[in-house]
Amino acid sequence: MSFSGFIEEIPGLSVDSFREENFEKSSTFFLTHCHTDHTTGLINGFLNHIYANSNLILYCSSESATILKNMNPEHTNLLDNIIWTLPFNQNCFIPINGMSVGVTAIRANHCVGSCMFLFRTNESTVLYTGDFRFHWFELMDIKALHNNGWPIQLDNVYLDTTYLKQITYNFPTRKKAIHLLLNAIDDFLEFTAGQRIVHISRPANIGSEIIIQSLARKFNCQIHVDDECYNFYRGVEPVFSCMTNNPNNTFIHMCKPGKPGTNHFCNSPAALKIRLSAQWYAIQENTNWVQWEGARAVNIAHSMHSSRKELKAFLRYFKPGCAVALVIPDGYYQDEIQVELDYIACKAYNN
Template identity: 45%
Template sequence: MKMASVGFSGLIRGFKGISIDSFNVKNLVNCSRFFLSHCHADHMENIKGFISKARDNPDLRLFCTLESSIILRNKFYRPNWKHQDKNALESVIRTLKMGMSYTILVPEHEYETNVTVLPAFHCAGSCMYLFKRNDHRVLYTGDFRFQKHELANIRALHENNGATIALDTVYLDTTFFKQASNHFPSRKAVLKMIIQEIDDFLEKFKTGSVFITRPYYLGSEIIIRALSKKYKCPVHVEWHAYKLYKGIREVFPFITTNARNTFIHLRTRYANGKQTIEGQNALQVHASAMWYARNGKSRKWIQRDDQGRVKIAHSTHSSRSELSEFIKYFKPHSAVAISIPSGYSQKEVR
């Protein structure tokens, strides 16, 4: 297998006129079909420029999952938003169902491609895209996480007899493709650790506040649902997160903006300490894999200090070993790294 150089531009070989997770000026000139894998900011750079161009070019298309389309509307619609911008987004956005295949026309290059939408298990609405044109097959993972035992369940990447399909190129999420991130605990294991910390805290103090810090607004949906169901209360989130999740059935019923309706509070790493309710005991849980990936000396998935703070290695990206197993299992002819791990060079990733 060949490993191509790092520095993903949004363009995929053999599919002219298509851009994925990139709305840069060059792609806005050369492409008419845009795909969004999920709604994290680093995958939506210059999307406002795309919306502005859509006002003058209604033939543009933006393809994404239903959940991502809801998040886009929640994120960009404002009472003072220009009417033409709202209409422009509505005119070009096309929602795709998970697990379904579609025939997409690329008019400026006069060809059609088949696109299959696959779950990525990264955050709400996240997906992978499998492109087929003639006998050429390309998989774009976006940000994703799969464990070895889950690979056989990706039906669209297998033939009817169970053999893996032939993949020409995989565009791979290499966010944690580094030795320090060789293994992460499973999401199920992370939930058990968080629940155990909360149970121990409640047994000791009976009452108090639990603050769970996560790196981004999107990506903690499994934690939200699990804790809400376990402790029979909503999870308090910031107003911005509440607005993004509005209409997402798997998350919205389990959250609140009223901090006094619950003892569980979810906040980003950018939030300050003013959310702490004075006079109450507090457990602080930092659920993120970045601290673990940056600390090459520690191999413990959970760390505690004497001030009630706990760090847990929670990752929505595949670990280095999981990426290796993914490549070994599907055996693509070539792979393109779409991100560079912190502290690594392009040469090291290659």
């Protein structure tokens, strides 16, 4: 995250940022999802300020609330006191700095519990996407961003620009990537005799839910993850029932080798090693979405963030008055990413 967390149109509000300056200027906080680059400082920040300002509030989805408590069991009482959960696709009115602000949480297609926030005041309508992933044909299905079937007018969009750069112009849809994954495993099983072992690299503790559920459904088995990941998902159904922390219960592993709850199966030379990655393909500038390295290793393009092509489609569809870059990709400066975003947004608006 590069964004400061402040929504210019609504003073007193911070999103996904828990630095000292945010606690000095804000009393109302929003969390889009539980990846650590969005939660840095959250617990310590609230601990440091809660006694001086008992009115501090954190809004997030119920799934994110559960995961936050699982990640920080020693601070459950604190989180119970500060968290207010928001239902998806329901407009709620929240008092912020003397204003009544309409807030709608919208699923962001990024990880479990992840949401975009639509903020409405008498003066403006603002969308904060957080990390999100939508293909162009999915945009018309976001009901909270439509009125009588037409896109609502957005005055400003705070946009996930993780893959705005040109080398990440396009990725397969998440559905397509999972289809490629399942086919790769089928091919391996068909031509492999003896012990069946599959290990899929998991880039983060949270975010592989759709993959885990698809694997469990296809191969009629639970998916093995390490103890830490397993505990993070307690109470988060239906994904939790698709997981196991016992490596002997299944042939498909998505654990991080070396962590508690893993064993020799996860590092077996007989295993099919699968890497799901967007960044690897961006660095390689490879447009082949499935790339085998011998008979037991395969790379598959998979992104949890919108590609440049999808970002252009999003801006062309909703035509916001302006857009603010949330993320500055490695090797780029904030000014040049914002200039590029301004150019794309202006071009989209005029088309």
